[in-house]
Each structure stands twice: as C-alpha cells, then as structure tokens.
Amino acid sequence: MTVTRYGKKTLAILFLLMLAAAWVSSDSYTMLGEICGYLRQQAAGGPVEAAAIPDQESFVTMEGLETKYAASLKQQPMLIELNGIMAKKLKMQGYYGGIGIYVTGDGYIVTAYGPASTDYEYEEIMSFKNYLDEKGIHLIYVNKPIKYLDDDLFRDAFGIESYGNRNADLLLRRIAGAGVDVIDLRDKILEDGLDIYDMFYRTDHHWKTWSGLWAAGKIAAGLNECCGYDIDLSLYDESRYTFTDWEACWLGEQGRVVGASYVGLDDYSEIKPGFETDISFKMPEGFRHGSFDDYIDESMYDLELDVYEAPSWHYSYAMTDVVNHDATYGKILVLGDSYDHVLVPFLSLGVSEVNVLALRHFEGSLRDYIAAGDYDTVLICYTEFMIGAHDDPQSANYRMFTFE
Structure with missing residues (x-):
C-alpha cells in the first residue's frame, strides 16, 4: 500500500499520541526530576554528586540516567512495536543506520561495514603463522560470510x-599469497549454488543452524585436504x-x-544427528560424559515467553571444549566467534578433540595456552565483520586479531 504525504502526516500524529499515552501510563516521567537535577549540576561544573539527585548511590553520568530511563519504560516492547x-508504513529502511541496522524492502536486516586497511590483521596472522x-x-x-x-x-x-x-x-588475498x-x-556457497539470504535469519546477524552444519562439512573437507585428516565427510x-x-x-x-511489527518473527530448526554419539564436555568441575544432545539447551525453545524477553534461540547450542570418543585423531583449537555456536558442535563429530576460544x-x-594444549591444528574461524574491528578501540571485537 502506498502511503500519501497526507497519510504520512496523519500516521505520524497518531504515533505521537500513542507514544505520549504509553509514556504517561508508565512512571518513566518521574525520572524527569533526576535528569533536570543532573543537568543543573552539570551546568554548575564538575561531577554530579549523588546528593544532587534522589535515589543515587554515587556520582552520576548521563549514560547511567539514560540506561535507568530506558529500563523504567514498562511498555518498552509496545513502544518498539x-x-x-510506523517505520514499516513509512518505509524507513535506514532509520536505524546510526547503529548499523538497515532493513530491505522484504524485511531482511543487514549491516554496513566501513573500509579496513587489513594491515594489523595481516601482520598478526603472519606472526602467528610463524x-x-x-x-x-x-x-x-x-x-565466514556476512549476510550478503x-x-x-x-x-x-x-x-x-x-x-x-x-x-x-x-585480507584473504594477502594471507593466501603469503602461504596461509x-x-x-x-x-x-557459490559452488553449491546456495542462496545466502536463506542461510541467515532475517531478524538476527547470525546464520541458521543448518548453515553451521553445512559449514562444518566444508571445514572438515579442508582439514582432510590441507592437514592430512581422514574425516568421514558423510x-x-x-x-x-x-x-x-x-x-x-x-x-x-x-x-x-526495530520491532517484530516491522520485520516479523524468524523460523527455527533444531538439528541433531540421527546416529549415536559419545562425547565428553568440559565443565568447571571436569569433563562430563554425554552425547550430542547435551550441546543443546532445549529450555530456550519456550513459546510462552515474550519474544522481547526470551533468550536468543541461536545460543541454545553450547560452544565448549569437547572430546569425541568416536574419533581417534585430531586436536583442534578454534579461535572463533558467536557464529560457532552452531558450527563447532557439528565439526566436533569428525575429530577427537575440539577446544574453542573467543579472544574478546x-x-x-x-x-602459552597453545603450548599447553598439544594441538595439531588451529583454525582462525572469523566472520567477515571481525576484519577492521581493531581500528575501533571501542569495539567489542577489538582484540580478536591479537594473537600474542
């Protein structure tokens, strides 16, 4: 449906009225006194002391007040909805571009990434290889690919x-040229004729469970080819x-x-081997014997929970150190990221032992960790957006390419 200019104005007015009603119906407006107190103290110069604002225990920052204010919005999911x-009706595809979220015409969320020299990554990889x-x-x-x-x-x-x-x-051209x-x-993906969009969730930056299984098979084939493994690819x-x-x-x-009202909900598939498995999982108290099923926390698949409060289903698969008693060869260290929650469990079915480390x-x-591990192979298993993260000291992935 095409929204006319007049219709857009009407929708905007209705939205503001609903927003105001939701705000007044909560007690969030009571924080205005705290925020005003902060601004007055800040204008006077120096840090804002707790005594200047009720119910504060120490010095106050605007970031802290913003976080508290957001938490006080009892109807927050409703406001997001x-x-x-509004964003869907008005086709505001880049409205959240400031935080890296763009929505395509069919409700598929993608992220833009800035340019990277790859110098730091290259130097660290080559030193690590030596x-x-x-x-x-x-x-x-x-x-590992991004969503396009x-x-x-x-x-x-x-x-x-x-x-x-x-x-x-x-980066790949540089390190491959240097012997990595x-x-x-x-x-x-191109060789298999797959559609990259089908491999990812529409509302999340992670790839689907079956994508992890597929990728594990490709990596196992690479281990056979590059490292002399003899993994049964079936x-x-x-x-x-x-x-x-x-x-x-x-x-x-x-x-x-951006709201489920804009992009909808995602489907999900839990995938388990149809054959018996014999796996020990590393726990704080030592290794616990089990099977592939113990990778999965099925309590996360709770359809009764509000989708805004439920845990991410992607993380229902554990990413942990394991020993596979059905394999006789291979001890691998995976330097990975959160995509590996649905990759490492499947990869572990083909080798004797897999350890996982997220450098962040x-x-x-x-x-020292590697020297104590008796590994025969290390995989740097990174999604493309890790490249360039070291250019931003504020990035959560700032240390992912620091291999010292």
Whole structure:
C-alpha cells in the first residue's frame, strides 16, 4: 500500500499520541526530576554528586540516567512495536543506520561495514603463522560470510557503501599469497549454488543452524585436504540428521530493536544427528560424559515467553571444549566467534578433540595456552565483520586479531 504525504502526516500524529499515552501510563516521567537535577549540576561544573539527585548511590553520568530511563519504560516492547509499525508504513529502511541496522524492502536486516586497511590483521596472522610453524601446528583461516555476498547491495538499496566483502577479499588475498591456507566459505556457497539470504535469519546477524552444519562439512573437507585428516565427510550429510522445526517463533537481536511489527518473527530448526554419539564436555568441575544432545539447551525453545524477553534461540547450542570418543585423531583449537555456536558442535563429530576460544573474552597469553594444549591444528574461524574491528578501540571485537 502506498502511503500519501497526507497519510504520512496523519500516521505520524497518531504515533505521537500513542507514544505520549504509553509514556504517561508508565512512571518513566518521574525520572524527569533526576535528569533536570543532573543537568543543573552539570551546568554548575564538575561531577554530579549523588546528593544532587534522589535515589543515587554515587556520582552520576548521563549514560547511567539514560540506561535507568530506558529500563523504567514498562511498555518498552509496545513502544518498539508502535515504532516498527510506523517505520514499516513509512518505509524507513535506514532509520536505524546510526547503529548499523538497515532493513530491505522484504524485511531482511543487514549491516554496513566501513573500509579496513587489513594491515594489523595481516601482520598478526603472519606472526602467528610463524609461531605455529615452529611448533609444527597447522593454521587454517576460515572466512565466514556476512549476510550478503556483494557489497553493491548497499549502494543499490540504500545509497551508501559497505566494505564487508571487499575487506575480506583484501585480507584473504594477502594471507593466501603469503602461504596461509584459506577456506573461504563464500566460494563454497557459490559452488553449491546456495542462496545466502536463506542461510541467515532475517531478524538476527547470525546464520541458521543448518548453515553451521553445512559449514562444518566444508571445514572438515579442508582439514582432510590441507592437514592430512581422514574425516568421514558423510558425517555432515543432512540426510543423517533429524530436524525439528518451529515457524515464526523467535525474534533476533536486531529484530528486537526495530520491532517484530516491522520485520516479523524468524523460523527455527533444531538439528541433531540421527546416529549415536559419545562425547565428553568440559565443565568447571571436569569433563562430563554425554552425547550430542547435551550441546543443546532445549529450555530456550519456550513459546510462552515474550519474544522481547526470551533468550536468543541461536545460543541454545553450547560452544565448549569437547572430546569425541568416536574419533581417534585430531586436536583442534578454534579461535572463533558467536557464529560457532552452531558450527563447532557439528565439526566436533569428525575429530577427537575440539577446544574453542573467543579472544574478546580471553585475558591470558594465547601462545602459552597453545603450548599447553598439544594441538595439531588451529583454525582462525572469523566472520567477515571481525576484519577492521581493531581500528575501533571501542569495539567489542577489538582484540580478536591479537594473537600474542
């Protein structure tokens, strides 16, 4: 339906009236006194002390007040839904561009990425490769895709540039030219004739469960080719797995920002091997014996929970250190990211042992960690948007390419 200029104004007025009603019906407006107190104290110079604002325990910042204010909005999901309705009607596809969220005409959320020189990444990878070569440990760089294979998508759909794929092209070309083994999953997607859009959730930046299974098979083939493994690749044949499907059941992390009323809900598939498995999982108290089923926390699949409050279904698969008692060879360290929640469990079915490390959460020495691990292979298994993160000290992924 085309919304006329007059209709847009009418919708905007209705939206503001509904927003005001929701705001007054909550007690959020009572925080105005605190915010005004903060502004008065700030204008006087110096930090704002707790005594200047009721119910504060220490010095106050505007960020803290904004967080408290957002938390006080009892109808926050409703407000998001109202905003989503308006954004959809008015086709506000780049409204959340400031936080990296763009919505295509069919409700598919994508993100733009800035250019990266790749110098830091290249230097760190090559230094790391030299260290691993001295230890006799294989290194493979696995490039996991973002939600589109062609950066022209952004120029065509939103009139801006995105460099996610170009950054990856540059880095992979540099490290492959310097002797690093590379598995570029984008190439595998094209070889298999897959549709990249079908591999990802519409409302979340993560890929689907079956995409993780598919990728595990491609990486296993790469281990056979590059590292002399002898993994039975039929372990990754979809016909050997059982699928449990839910339709319109959960809302991804990005979808919670723009509203289900704008982008809808995502489907979900839980995937389990149709064959017996024998796996031990590393726990704080030691290893616990179990099976593939123990990777999965099925309590997350709760259809009674509000989609804005429910945990992300993507994280129902654990990403942890395991020993696979059905395999006799291979001890791999995966330096990965959150995509690997649905990749590592499947990859582990083909090798004896897999350890996982996310460097953004790691405080120790990576090289000491490796020296104590007796690994034969290390996978740097990164999604493309990790490239360039070191250019921004505020990024949560700032340390992902620091391999010291």
